[in-house]
Amino acid sequence: MATPQIVLPGEYIPAGQIPTSQKRRIGHGLRPDPDTGSFMATIGGLLDVDWRKKSAQISTPNARYIPKPGDLVIAQFRASSTDYFHLFINAHSPQAILPQLAFEGATKKTRPQLKANDLVYAKVVSAQKNMDIELSCVNPSTGKAEPDGLGPLTGGMVFDVSPGLANRLLKKQNVLAMDDLGARLQGGFEIAVGRNGKVWVDCPEAGVKGICAVGWCLRQMDETDLGEKEQKKLVNKIMAEIERG
């Protein structure tokens, strides 16, 4: 695993530090220099190189979320037309469309009925400038909702977090408090994380109280950068508050 390296815009990254495979995936913030084969950073942040996945990108913790194909998002239902659901991702991206048949097991006769403001956990299929974003709730190769658990989200509550925290939750980086809280809340909780900075939480057994505890924990983690110990402390505090009522 590469050690974290911080780059500033304009810095050159030698070709040796970037995977060279034909199938490599060069992400955001790296611009190839055709003469030397090296790369120039165009944004500041952590150089993120994954040799196993042959990918390289510069990660920025708090820049605005821009939908990219392959991202998991939580979208809100707005309107319906003959073949599509029209969904809202966030205030600054265009409306998203979701084909009504892009659900697991959906046919012309049995397709999900969505009501206004219903939530859907979906994957971005295509996102281009000045065009509607296309979403899907099935894995195109299997026709199933797994492994991401896509589909309508019922019950629960949604919390807004920063895109950086959403990313961390998806990668399970330094979100110990979530595991901890899950173990201590009665019956655990269910969570769906959207790259667009939305987190859906449901707590069937502990009820609204449990959901609020998770939401509170998320907000605290977002506002202050907590280490491992501080997160444990935070969970203790939240659990104590809940028991008090």
Place this chain on the structure above:
Amino acid sequence: MSNTMAMTESPKAILHTLVNADGSATYTAANNGCQIIAGVNYPVEVPYRSDEIPESTFIQVNLRPHNGVGMVKERHVEELIMRTLQTVVLGDETPRTMLQITLQVVSVESDESLPGGVKGGGQGETYLDVLTSALNASILGCLDAGVQMKAVAGAALVGISQDGRLIAGPSVVQRKKCTSLHVFAFTSDGKTVLMESEGKCSVGDWKQAQQVARSAVLGTVNKQHNGDVAMNGTNTSSEYSGLGVLDVIRKALEARVIKDGGQRHESQD
């Protein structure tokens, strides 16, 4: 060379000081000088269709002074920042969108030792100190917002006093006694992207001021570019022995990102 003057304190920069903006930063000039908060929104829709640039990003800069409302001076500084950013930002990456930068002057340097007190940034005062901090703050804000840039840039203020000494980052009292003030901005690869001057000076002085500003901006980043400063530097009263502006920018980014890096390690254990 005497570095004993109290000039060596470095500027301060913190990233992500506002919660709801896409990117933000607070920049404080050396010795608690002009402090500016920058809020950056990027990429956003262009409010007026006529402002849209088909192949590039429209840059809008708003500067608000520490008291009162922005007037001609602020408009001028906004224009200078906008033009400087245009040379640094890779606008073609997000065509037909807008990069909106809002700068708020939080505090200006004041000195009560003189009768009535001296304050920087008033309507009768020079705008160059505000320009320096505002440009550095906007670059930091853009960095935080993940704006694609060719390079990072930094600006420095240099004053030439009556006896011909060059002062990097002069204080408000020192500025009063300077015959001319100069602002230079450089990118990390050593190119000059902005120069603004005020007052009377010779071309030789101006060139020396540029060298002093270069070392104040680049610091330890690009030694080969400021190698000749040491030779000219005999009559500069205060060489920046501390960090250059670009070092400060780098430190600010490290402070913001290393936390995440630390988290990465923790999670892998």
